[in-house]
Amino acid sequence: MAHVEGQQHPIGIYLKIWGLLFVLSTASYLVDYFHFQGYLRWFLIITFMLMKAGLIVAVFMHMLWERLAMMYAILVPTLLLMVLLGIGALEADYTFFTRGVFFLKALF
Amino acid sequence: MTQAVPTSAVESPQLPEGLQGIVSDWSSDQRAFKNVPWGKAMMWIFLLSDTFIFSSFLISYMTVRMSTTDPWPNPSEVFALTLWGKKIPLILIAIMTFILISSSGTMAMAVNFGYRKQRVKTFVLLLITAALGATFVGMQAFEWTKLIVDEGIRPWGNPLGAAQFGAAFFMITGFHGTHVSIGVIFLIIVAIKVIRGDLDHERPGFLTGRKGKYEIVEIMGLYWHFVDLVWVFIFAVFYLW
Numbered sequence: 001m002a003h004v005e006g007q008q009h010p011i012g013i014y015l016k017i018w019g020l021l022f023v024l025s026t027a028s029y030l031v032d033y034f035h036f037q038g039y040l041r042w043f044l045i046i047t048f049m050l051m052k053a054g055l056i057v058a059v060f061m062h063m064l065w066e067r068l069a070m071m072y073a074i075l076v077p078t079l080l081l082m083v084l085l086g087i088g089a090l091e092a093d094y095t096f097f098t099r100g101v102f103f104l105k106a107l108f
Numbered sequence: 109m110t111q112a113v114p115t116s117a118v119e120s121p122q123l124p125e126g127l128q129g130i131v132s133d134w135s136s137d138q139r140a141f142k143n144v145p146w147g148k149a150m151m152w153i154f155l156l157s158d159t160f161i162f163s164s165f166l167i168s169y170m171t172v173r174m175s176t177t178d179p180w181p182n183p184s185e186v187f188a189l190t191l192w193g194k195k196i197p198l199i200l201i202a203i204m205t206f207i208l209i210s211s212s213g214t215m216a217m218a219v220n221f222g223y224r225k226q227r228v229k230t231f232v233l234l235l236i237t238a239a240l241g242a243t244f245v246g247m248q249a250f251e252w253t254k255l256i257v258d259e260g261i262r263p264w265g266n267p268l269g270a271a272q273f274g275a276a277f278f279m280i281t282g283f284h285g286t287h288v289s290i291g292v293i294f295l296i297i298v299a300i301k302v303i304r305g306d307l308d309h310e311r312p313g314f315l316t317g318r319k320g321k322y323e324i325v326e327i328m329g330l331y332w333h334f335v336d337l338v339w340v341f342i343f344a345v346f347y348l349w
Contacts, residue, residue, distance in 0.1 A: 011220055018209070060215075067144075081167070
């Protein structure tokens, strides 16, 4: 067998993922177009977002074919961001509450 | 500086897979990332750090938006365009999204043709990618102009609602647009290297003196796909929220 250099996959897989990304983008645009609200909107937006991100990282960025040591080194640290997200949400709720109290006092 | 440093990946015939593979890769007392050129591993680590930067922006935006008592301007209306006498919500951003995804598609194909050593096809696809990227930045410039001039949105306030809208918008899309602009320059440099045959003839690069190889197209591709990836998150949390 000839010397294989780098990542080699059939062109078809890129075209399929490309098409799929178009479909998912259209779907997330339609969420806004049809004015979905509340939890349904959030569920759809986040689902489409994660699916698109997953496809780009897995296929376009070839993460699917990397060794597990590489995959974990890059993907696991991003989970830490969930902590930052949680802290941000808690802090925002508290700020919103204190602002509410402050502005309410200002009325009297 | 004339001597080229080898950049090829380690080729070991049998590497263990799964969790055992992780342990053996990391404890092998040489390089942890097997089968990838070091440049690619370094690009991934850079992208990981960039992920943290963009996440900090997006999480700060979330915090600021959740804590404001003023109503947040509705992005669906702010970014609407009147086309053919009809007001279409968020259409500009939708078109920008499709352009960036298409550029990712052409980039992925450029990487593929690069590894097949099809010089001209790789060059053309890289140029199409750069052109789509430049179009994206152009549309962003249009969007900024519209917001600044027509709608009076400033980083410190705006007539539509919460004052934090402008700061978050200009910071996040500005940083992303900078990434796209740098990517376009980077793409043109790689395209020139490809068409000149620098990679086929393994000529040393002007900056590092390392041998030219088609893996630099893939490394460029990683950066470009990352820019697209960040846009996926910005599109979802900034424009669709």
